[in-house]
Amino acid sequence: MTTERPITLQEYAMRFGTYMGLFWIFKFIFLPIGFSIPLLQLLFILMTLFVPVLGYIYARRYRNQYHEGNFSFTQAFSFCFLMYLFASILTALAHYVYFRFIDQGYLLNTYLDQLETIKDSVTGDMKISVEQLIGSLNVISSLSSLQLTFQLLSQNFFYGILLAIPTGLVVMKRKN
Helix, strand or coil: CCCCCCCCHHHHHHHHHHHHHHHHHHHHHHHHHCCCCHHHHHHHHHHHHHHHHHHHHHHHHHHHHHCCCCECHHHHHHHHHHHHHHHHHHHHHHHHHHHHHHHCCHHHHHHHHHHHHHHHHCCCHHHHHHHHHHHHHHHHHCCCHHHHHHHHHHHHHHHHHHHHHHHHHHHCECCC
16 A cells, blocks of 8 residues: 655655755865865855755755745745755764865965965055964864864854855745
């Protein structure tokens, strides 16, 4: 006996969160490569700015295809929140693999080298800011791969909450 049950909001959020997570992983590839090819650094930034737009597209598609255009703020926020949560978890896996097995300190050392170069050419308050940033990066470089991954996971989780609010407000729609 087979009984078909409707697919839940959580299941669709997992599906679209997987797509979003794969997009985040793909754009993350451009971050370290961007130090060698600056155009890819620009592409990384543009793709990062596209994340809220992609979240809106996925939430609107879910609303129109599976909710027949009727979507409360609570449903929209829940869908977006869960989608960003699942994307963050998938991306954290890729971050861990990258920082544990591939990076070997390349990303942070490159940032530190660039800041050291900048520090010599600035004066006053800007020099103090650069020195503080260097100190912060030194603290970050002392983190293990797992600690760094959890830091990035919590950061993505927090940004996901912040993005879910306006996306939920824009996507919500009541039928007349």
